[in-house]
Amino acid sequence: xxxxxxxxxxxxxxxxxxxxxxxxxxxxxxxxxxxxxxxxxxxxxxxxxxxxxxxxxxxxxxxxxxxxxxxxxxxxxxxxxxxxxxxxxxxxxxxxxxxxxxxxxxxxxxxxxxxxxxxxxxxxxxxxxxxxxxxxxxxxxxxxxxxxxxxxxxxxxxxxxxxxxxxxxxxxxxxxxxxxxxxxxxxxxxxxxxxxxxxxxxxxxxxxxxxxxxxxxxxxxxxxxxxxxxxxxxxxxxxxxxxxxxxxxxxxxxxxxxxxxxxxxxxxxxxxxxxxxxxxxxxxxxxxxxxxxxxxxxxxxxxxxxxxxxx
Amino acid sequence: xxxxxxxxxxxxxxxxxxxxxxxxxxxxxxxxxxxxxxxxxxxxxxxxxxxxxxxxxxxxxxxxxxxxxxxxxxxxxxxxxxxxxxxxxxxxxxxxxxxxxxxxxxxxxxxxxxxxxxxxxxxxxxxxxxxxxxxxxxxxxxxxxxxxxxxxxxxxxxxxxxxxxxxxxxxxxxxxxxxxxxxxxxxxxxxxxxxxxxxxxxxxxxxxxxxxxxxxxxxxxxxxxxxxxxxxxxxxxxxxxxxxxxxxxxxxxxxxxxxxxxxxxxxxxxxxxxxxxxxxxxxxxxxxxxxxxxxxxxxxxxxxxxxxxxxxxxxxxxxxxxxxxxxxxxxxxxxxxxxxxxxxxxxxxxxxxxxxxxxxxxxxxxxxxxxxxxxxxxxxxxxxxxxxxxxxxxxxxxxxxxxxxxxxxxxxxxxxxxxxxxxxxxxxxxxxxxxxxxxxxxxxxxxxxxxxxxxxxxxxxxxxxxxxxxxxxxxxxxxx
Numbered sequence: 001x002x003x004x005x006x007x008x009x010x011x012x013x014x015x016x017x018x019x020x021x022x023x024x025x026x027x028x029x030x031x032x033x034x035x036x037x038x039x040x041x042x043x044x045x046x047x048x049x050x051x052x053x054x055x056x057x058x059x060x061x062x063x064x065x066x067x068x069x070x071x072x073x074x075x076x077x078x079x080x081x082x083x084x085x086x087x088x089x090x091x092x093x094x095x096x097x098x099x100x101x102x103x104x105x106x107x108x109x110x111x112x113x114x115x116x117x118x119x120x121x122x123x124x125x126x127x128x129x130x131x132x133x134x135x136x137x138x139x140x141x142x143x144x145x146x147x148x149x150x151x152x153x154x155x156x157x158x159x160x161x162x163x164x165x166x167x168x169x170x171x172x173x174x175x176x177x178x179x180x181x182x183x184x185x186x187x188x189x190x191x192x193x194x195x196x197x198x199x200x201x202x203x204x205x206x207x208x209x210x211x212x213x214x215x216x217x218x219x220x221x222x223x224x225x226x227x228x229x230x231x232x233x234x235x236x237x238x239x240x241x242x243x244x245x246x247x248x249x250x251x252x253x254x255x256x257x258x259x260x261x262x263x264x265x266x267x268x269x270x271x272x273x274x275x276x277x278x279x280x281x282x283x284x285x286x287x288x289x290x291x292x293x294x295x296x297x298x299x300x301x302x303x304x305x306x307x308x309x310x311x
Numbered sequence: 312x313x314x315x316x317x318x319x320x321x322x323x324x325x326x327x328x329x330x331x332x333x334x335x336x337x338x339x340x341x342x343x344x345x346x347x348x349x350x351x352x353x354x355x356x357x358x359x360x361x362x363x364x365x366x367x368x369x370x371x372x373x374x375x376x377x378x379x380x381x382x383x384x385x386x387x388x389x390x391x392x393x394x395x396x397x398x399x400x401x402x403x404x405x406x407x408x409x410x411x412x413x414x415x416x417x418x419x420x421x422x423x424x425x426x427x428x429x430x431x432x433x434x435x436x437x438x439x440x441x442x443x444x445x446x447x448x449x450x451x452x453x454x455x456x457x458x459x460x461x462x463x464x465x466x467x468x469x470x471x472x473x474x475x476x477x478x479x480x481x482x483x484x485x486x487x488x489x490x491x492x493x494x495x496x497x498x499x500x501x502x503x504x505x506x507x508x509x510x511x512x513x514x515x516x517x518x519x520x521x522x523x524x525x526x527x528x529x530x531x532x533x534x535x536x537x538x539x540x541x542x543x544x545x546x547x548x549x550x551x552x553x554x555x556x557x558x559x560x561x562x563x564x565x566x567x568x569x570x571x572x573x574x575x576x577x578x579x580x581x582x583x584x585x586x587x588x589x590x591x592x593x594x595x596x597x598x599x600x601x602x603x604x605x606x607x608x609x610x611x612x613x614x615x616x617x618x619x620x621x622x623x624x625x626x627x628x629x630x631x632x633x634x635x636x637x638x639x640x641x642x643x644x645x646x647x648x649x650x651x652x653x654x655x656x657x658x659x660x661x662x663x664x665x666x667x668x669x670x671x672x673x674x675x676x677x678x679x680x681x682x683x684x685x686x687x688x689x690x691x692x693x694x695x696x697x698x699x700x701x702x703x704x705x706x707x708x709x710x711x712x713x714x715x716x717x718x719x720x721x722x723x724x725x726x727x728x729x730x731x732x733x734x735x736x737x738x739x740x741x742x743x744x745x746x747x748x749x750x751x752x753x754x755x756x757x758x759x760x761x762x763x764x765x766x767x768x769x770x771x772x773x774x775x776x777x778x779x780x781x782x783x784x785x786x787x788x789x790x791x
Binding site for chain 2: 018019020021023024025027028034035036037038039040041042044045048231262263266267271274
């Protein structure tokens with residue numbers, strides 16, 4: 001037992017973590033961004049990235065039609081090429097979970113989990129009862145993954161125990177039924193020290209994945225933020241023998257950025273993390289760019305964007 | 312493919328146009344050496360011939376000094392300072408325009424990774440010319456008197472670890488302050504200096520302002536001992552530096568020396584560990600450890616030793632050793648067989664004296680000169696590898712118990728070029744930096760260079776400073 005969940009034990013553990021030097025972390029992330037990924041390794045990286053995409057739509061304008069289109073795309077990202085892998089999951093609001101689950105099951109996508117954003121996403125500003133009900137609804141409708149937001153207000157005002165308890169409660173609801181991803185909204189936590197503290201806090205409270213952002217706030221999944229989170233899961237594995245996943249979300253829009261993320265994973269947490277069980281990328285526009293680049297690698301020229309499907 | 316193995320991503324050498332033979336650059340032209348001798352320069356990553364370069368003897372050096380004297384008296388000193396500055400700006404721009412060419416050639420001749428020549432050596436070299444171009448017409452505001460004067464003809468001898476960058480550190484301030492130059496590049500790395508000669512022609516620099524004489528130690532010695540050279544600037548080993556100091560004593564020549572080092576990189580218990588590990592790696596494995604200011608002595612507070620070493624070893628296992636032209640290579644080739652044997656010999660003394668060697672598993676290429684990234688733990692102040700400059704990818708790890716002990720150990724060396732401090736505590740950084748006897752002190756970073764920042768050593772690490780306002784004084788006679 002690293003912490004007993006009390007405010008004081010959390011405070012003493014988290015403040016005992018080494019700091020993050022901002023300049024050094026940014027320099028390391030920038031250096032890794034210079035890696036040149038070509039030919040066979042680029043092919044591998046594109047397919048791996050596709051299999052890691054949590055294909056996401058989180059709009060007020062989402063409709064059953066939109067969700068069904070997204071699910072079809074998730075199963076067969078490129079209808080002309082069956083060798084393209086399916087994505088890692090589809091990620092929707094909780095009232096769309098049932099539609100997504102039913103549609104995926106009806107088109108051969110039983111193996112693709114539906115992730116539901118939860119706990120008063122994106123702000124996290126609601127009572128605990130509402131947050132629990134939000135999660136329960138999603139689970140009842142067939143969500144295989146819960147993407148909860150932490151209470152940033154509680155975190156920033158130093159009420160770490162409150163943040164911890166909420167994660168523990170949501171994790172209890174998830175039980176064996178669903179994987180729990182914990183969203184920090186790093187753009188609101190601002191400092192890398194906070195990102196590191198939040199990472200350990202979530203892992204200690206039972207998160208299966210730690211996730212950067214909601215996609216509603218900028219900056220989101222910047223390379224140094226992901227670097228700090230990858231260091232945290234790597235070191236947590238060293239402490240406990242348990243591998244926690246990482247999900248950058250928000251701002252990863254093209255293949256180059258996605259490959260940079262994979263390089264970060266490869267050279268920070270290590271190749272063990274390079275699979276959809278431990279690394280996901282929350283995105284929507286990214287998938288089509290990956291498909292375009294895949295066609296380019298296959299055919300030797302860029303196809304017109306009309307050759308990739310809308311979702 | 313199940314792992315993320317990076318496929319080779321080679322920088323093309325097609326951009327280069329390398330002649331089979333190079334003469335000496337004297338009075339604005341490439342001329343045949345009077346010695347009629349040439350020597351090969353090879354690619355240390357595969358031992359293949361790059362080109363043959365002229366060997367300058369005493370008469371050749373004399374011709375170069377005469378050309379420099381003539382240019383100083385007839386053209387360079389007659390120019391207005393602002394006009395002089397324009398030539399430096401022009402050279403800086405051409406270096407940027409031809410950056411890729413310089414980077415590829417530097418990597419071929421030196422063995423350093425293309426990532427470093429592309430991202431560090433060449434951009435910094437251009438930055439030095441830009442910075443000093445700006446000083447040319449502002450010297451009276453440099454704090455060196457109302458009308459500081461150049462020395463005249465400057466003899467400059469540069470090392471093989473940063474061939475173009477060290478050229479820029481020497482040539483840019485010399486030209487900005489109105490001196491003319493005879494430059495002797497290192498024997499194993501003459502190529503980018505010869506390409507720089509082409510840049511001088513392209514920039515229409517008046518003939519004789521820069522003269523480049525290739526050769527070995529004897530060529531350098533002719534230059535040092537030439538009676539018409541007013542100033543010597545040298546970067547290289549402490550042994551040669553001492554010989555130069557003896558040679559010029561009792562003459563009118565002024566001297567600046569930038570010599571060896573055995574920098575302490577001090578890690579306090581409150582350091583940001585992950586970034587510290589990056590800094591340790593950058594401190595000793597940057598440029599294969601061929602860096603005079605390398606952080607070659609790691610001093611770790613004993614209570615965090617295990618954690619730091621575990622993370623350091625894991626990080627070292629991800630260092631990519633191999634073809635320097637591959638854009639993903641982190642550690643390139645050792646510059647020469649001679650240097651490789653020195654690294655091998657000193658490392659063997661570490662084994663012999665009871666330190667514990669560790670290197671990650673890495674496959675070294677068959678041809679060329681290679682040494683794996685290596686650390687020695689259990690090193691004490693009495694070990695040779697804690698005292699002598701290895702100038703290779705070999706780190707000696709020592710421990711300390713208190714901040715006072717760290718400073719005592721750090722200062723217990725005849726060198727004093729640089730030092731590193733790793734701590735999240737500002738007051739500790741300020742305190743330690745006041746105690747350390749070293750010319751350059753980095754806090755929570757390492758091996759950072761900027762033309763505006765003076766660089767140079769205490770004790771046997773050298774005389775004088777290069778870069779910044781302080782560096783100008785080496786090339787000016789004024790009220791100092």
